[in-house]
């Protein structure tokens with residue numbers, strides 16, 4: 001008879017492993033089932049995020065950014081580095097080393113917290129049972145008072161561009177190129193596409209991005225998105241909007257791509273093609289036939305605000321449920337669910353989930369845009385401050401970008417913050433905390449910021465909401 005647990009978590013990505021650790025910390029007898037087999041043939045924890053997502057992509061973004069700085073920007077600072085070159089294989093092994101350290105770290109955290117690690121594919125067999133099929137094909141049934149499904153997501157494949165190993169790849173394949181392609185096509189100018197396109201553009205690829213939508217980064221405030229598009233274009237990313245790919249064909253060592261745009265049918269040729277058109281929830285094999293856990297119309301596991309499925313005692317978190325597909329959203333849901341199972345009151349504020357695009361400069365935002373405010377009939381006041389006027393940005397040689405604060409016109413409460421600029425991903429935490437505590441723009445304006453910092457731009461933007469910015473001329477007059 002296999003062990004009985006208070007909680008069994010299926011999936012050890014940031015949703016699942018965090019839920020498991022929290023549940024164990026709260027005294028619940030917890031197991032986490034994971035099936036992902038890593039490069040070395042053993043089961044690895046960390047899911048998409050640690051293995052093929054957030055972390056490996058940031059390792060390549062950081063390396064490629066340093067390369068560009070050394071090659072193009074050092075000279076202006078008086079640093080002579082005439083023979084800078086990139087060893088892609090070494091960059092990849094650096095990335096692999098980080099992934100190995102971090103995934104191994106989760107196993108260590110499981111041990112330290114008393115989480116039982118079960119290797120294999122987990123399936124909800126009933127509201128209180130999980131069947132695990134090991135990699136040897138053997139099945140074991142485990143009893144659990146509570147089950148958390150954290151099965152994550154996988155890249156979407158589209159019929160016009162079938163994957164061809166090493167030539168037409170998804171985001172996972174794009175993290176494994178062993179040399180810089182001369183001509184690189186990226187289908188989809190969303191967050192992941194922009195990050196991967198940036199990596200290879202910095203290393204010398206001619207990058208063309210084909211995006212079916214008319215708008216660039218439509219979820220970002222329009223003025224910040226426009227500025228970002230201009231900056232990325234200057235870096236060499238050829239972003240074609242309203243370009244709908246109709247086919248791709250591998251011919252020898254080239255990929256021929258056809259697409260339609262405002263001028264009709266177009267054809268172009270690349271050495272490699274990355275298909276980055278989004279991700280879909282991964283629920284294959286996670287729910288046994290006859291177990292009536294509801295999915296929504298898009299295939300996500302249907303959950304309420306506290307991640308309960310329709311089956312009592314069964315919860316689902318992360319990419320396999322509604323909401324943004326982000327590691328930190330998955331983790332927060334995991335914590336909330338573990339707290340609820342342990343009998344604590346817990347809820348999550350979905351209005352304050354930050355988003356970051358790790359291009360250079362980074363783009364980060366939380367809350368609503370000016371356009372959303374208008375569409376919802378909310379009267380807002382806006383303050384913006386350009387990094388071009390920031391002393392620290394000048395010293396950092398990183399003057400591109402703007403920080404923008406959006407506040408309710410009547411109450412002054414902060415409703416959104418949007419930043420494009422160096423370290424925007426770090427700065428946005430101020431907006432998140434401010435919104436979480438219901439702060440007004442004046443609260444930020446009255447806060448003492450360290451000088452010189454990039455964050456002072458946020459301070460100035462908050463001051464500018466009421467026409468009080470110090471280091472630029474205010475459009476609005478101080479009352």
Ligand SMILES: Cc1cc2nc3c(=O)[nH]c(=O)nc-3n(C[C@H](O)[C@H](O)[C@H](O)COP(=O)(O)OP(=O)(O)OC[C@H]3O[C@@H](n4cnc5c(N)ncnc54)[C@H](O)[C@@H]3O)c2cc1C
Nearest residue numbers: 011013014015047048049053054122152318319325326327
């Ligand atoms: C290239 C790329 C870059 C990204 N960058 C960022 C970023 O910078 N910031 C950010 O917030 N997000 C980023 N993301 C998204 C982020 O990786 C996901 O939102 C996050 O990993 C979701 O966590 P999760 O736990 O829900 O699912 P996952 O991380 O997908 O984990 C699910 C786990 O469940 C396991 N599993 C599935 N079914 C079973 C089963 N039946 N039995 C056992 N195990 C199972 C899977 O093997 C996997 O390990 C990125 C994604 C990609 C692809």
